[in-house]
Amino acid sequence: MTTASRLPDPYGSADGSANLADILERVLDKGIVIAGDIRINLLDIELLTIKLRLIVASIDKAKEMGIDWWEDDPALSSGARRRELAEQNAELQRRVAELEEAAGHHERKDPA
Structure with a gap:
């Protein structure tokens, strides 16, 4: 069979x-x-x-x-990457402004 x-x-x-x-x-x-x-x-x-x-x-x-971690991961999301770069840019601009302000105060105190 x-x-x-x-x-x-x-x-x-x-x-x-x-x-x-x-x-x-x-x-x-x-x-x-x-x-x-x-x-x-x-x-x-x-x-x-x-x-x-x-x-x-x-x-x-x-x-x-409620799972959406990929939206905030710069390696996976171009929007998250742009947000991260914008935050870094703002932080760098703030630091440059602080340094320029400190340098301006230093120049005023020490006339050459």
Whole structure:
């Protein structure tokens, strides 16, 4: 007796199986969290702890959950990079003004 092996239908079938695109759409819509910790101890002394957290979700779902750290990371967001550069520029301008003011006071006190 032989049985024919059946490959799964890539586009889903009437029996309810889903394809990868359907599964990915569901995961991104609902979100999934995977968490784990790695601890390395030597003679009951904790040497290293690594906490891993992985969240897979769409950007809209992540924002719904209050996760939007990429918007403030200069490495990932051009807006954040511009804000960071503007803050640095303002700080440098303030410092230059302070130095110019201090130099002006010094010149007035010590006439040459």
